[in-house]
Amino acid sequence: MQQPTFLILTALADRPQHGYGIMTDVERMSDGSVRLRAGTLYAALDRLREEGFIQIDHEEIVDARLRRYYSLTDDGATRLAAEADRLRRHAQTASRRLRASRITNAAARGVS
Amino acid sequence: MQQPTFLILTALADRPQHGYGIMTDVERMSDGSVRLRAGTLYAALDRLREEGFIQIDHEEIVDARLRRYYSLTDDGATRLAAEADRLRRHAQTASRRLRASRITNAAARGVS
DNA sequence: AGCCATATATCGATGGTCGGTATATGCTGG
DNA sequence: CCAGCATATACCGACCATCGATATATGGCT
Numbered sequence: 001m002q003q004p005t006f007l008i009l010t011a012l013a014d015r016p017q018h019g020y021g022i023m024t025d026v027e028r029m030s031d032g033s034v035r036l037r038a039g040t041l042y043a044a045l046d047r048l049r050e051e052g053f054i055q056i057d058h059e060e061i062v063d064a065r066l067r068r069y070y071s072l073t074d075d076g077a078t079r080l081a082a083e084a085d086r087l088r089r090h091a092q093t094a095s096r097r098l099r100a101s102r103i104t105n106a107a108a109r110g111v112s
Numbered sequence: 113m114q115q116p117t118f119l120i121l122t123a124l125a126d127r128p129q130h131g132y133g134i135m136t137d138v139e140r141m142s143d144g145s146v147r148l149r150a151g152t153l154y155a156a157l158d159r160l161r162e163e164g165f166i167q168i169d170h171e172e173i174v175d176a177r178l179r180r181y182y183s184l185t186d187d188g189a190t191r192l193a194a195e196a197d198r199l200r201r202h203a204q205t206a207s208r209r210l211r212a213s214r215i216t217n218a219a220a221r222g223v224s
Numbered sequence: 225a226g227c228c229a230t231a232t233a234t235c236g237a238t239g240g241t242c243g244g245t246a247t248a249t250g251c252t253g254g
Numbered sequence: 255c256c257a258g259c260a261t262a263t264a265c266c267g268a269c270c271a272t273c274g275a276t277a278t279a280t281g282g283c284t
Contacts, residue, residue: 002271010205015213018232019232020232023231037274037275038233038234039275040229044272062230062281064279064281065280068231077210077213080206084207084210085205087199087200088200088203090118091197093122094118094121094122094198095193097122097125097126100125101127101184114241116241118260130263135262147243149244151242151243152240154243156241159239176250177249180232180262
């Protein structure tokens with residue numbers, strides 16, 4: 001699973017949201033580092049719905065504009081939890097190894 | 113950065129390794145869930161070298177077979193550290209939101 | 225009047241990964 | 255004794271998620 005997809009599911013983890021809301025939420029969550037393109041977002045929403053990870057929650061019209069709200073399915077929540085755990089473990093492994101390497105290099109330079 | 117690329121850099125975080133060693137290391141690190149294809153690995157090694165994140169450390173011949181060892185550059189270590197931190201934060205956000213959602217749902221069902 | 229935010233949708237291009245194939249050596253089980 | 259597997263690098267076409275751009279429409283701000 002790629003980062004944009006992961007962040008879309010994360011945006012839906014605690015409440016239903018509509019497409020545009022997901023876009024801004026993802027940008028905020030990632031401190032502006034991940035700007036979802038409209039193409040990416042709506043293609044991903046269709047795909048994730050086909051895969052059964054999200055579903056259409058409800059729709060409403062605001063200012064003559066459609067808002068289509070999506071929510072996580074149980075499958076989606078399970079999948080996201082598994083993916084989050086994988087990310088956490090990978091991040092931990094990388095940090096541990098980098099730390100080990102810095103210690104080794106410091107020792108080699110005679111630094112206490 | 114995609115997961116395979118991240119894991120390749122992680123494999124090199126604490127010591128130089130050759131291609132095939134990276135492949136087995138990545139599989140072990142991810143509990144067998146990520147099996148690097150030869151095509152992915154060697155293409156990624158070329159690309160990462162061009163980008164300045166890794167470099168050829170040294171080469172040796174074992175059993176008439178070439179072993180080309182790669183190591184992280186300073187740039188690569190910096191990049192990997194930043195990426196690991198991003199992964200950690202994203203995983204944390206997803207887990208926090210999922211937890212919040214479970215509490216809300218439990219309360220809605222009248223569960224203490 | 226012009227621009228930006230809101231909101232969804234579609235389309236071609238890009239690029240990292242997948243899956244397979246090629247080449248070569250050495251070890252091991254049947 | 256030879257077939258298969260592990261080791262080791264390399265290349266290629268295919269796939270698909272994402273990018274970047276464009277389209278359409280409304281409302282608010284300057």
